[in-house]
Amino acid sequence: LxxxxxxxxxxxxxxxxxxxxxxxxxxxxxxxxxxxxxxxxxxxxxFGGEILGSLDRLLGFVFGAREGLCIVCVILILVKAQPWFDSSAVTSGSFYWSLLGNILSKPINSVAGIFI
Structure with a gap:
């Protein structure tokens, strides 16, 4: 980049x-x-102290959860955008897809253009 x-x-x-x-x-x-x-x-x-150590663990959890959510979003985008198999069976019962499906529709359409 x-x-x-x-x-x-x-x-x-x-x-x-x-x-x-x-x-x-x-x-x-x-x-x-x-x-x-x-x-x-x-x-x-x-953050070496006891009180700040707890803050360090809390921030580690928050940023780790955010990173995990980003990874789930990338996987969902790639699964839905690829043209090789029908992904509705994978995403139909998915908890994450029910939460993120509407948000990810625009990135899915953008990435789908790359595969075609």
Whole structure:
């Protein structure tokens, strides 16, 4: 996504554009990973106390639940958008589909255009 911004700068050192794009992606991934690890270390040292430890667990639960919901949404979008089999048998009794079906209708239609 952002490797296109870094590729021109690496192009002065690397002649092949495909290798340049891959190198930019890897470099951005490593830098982002290191920044996230540094922030994680700082935050974990701040939340080291007993009271803040409970807040850390609560926030971990909230963000974990949100991440799980995002994964369920992606799976539902892919299952409904694919043209290879009828997914109504899978989603007809689904608790998540009954909650998220109306919300996911627009992303499903957008992704369905990719499969066709």
């Amino acid at each position: 952002f490797c296109g911004y870094l590729s021109p700068y690496l192009g002065t050192y690397i002649n092949n554009s495909a290798v340049c794009t891959v190198a930019a992606f890897i470099l951005l991934f490593i830098i982002t990973f290191l920044v996230v690890k540094i922030v994680q270390t700082i935050v974990s040292s701040i």
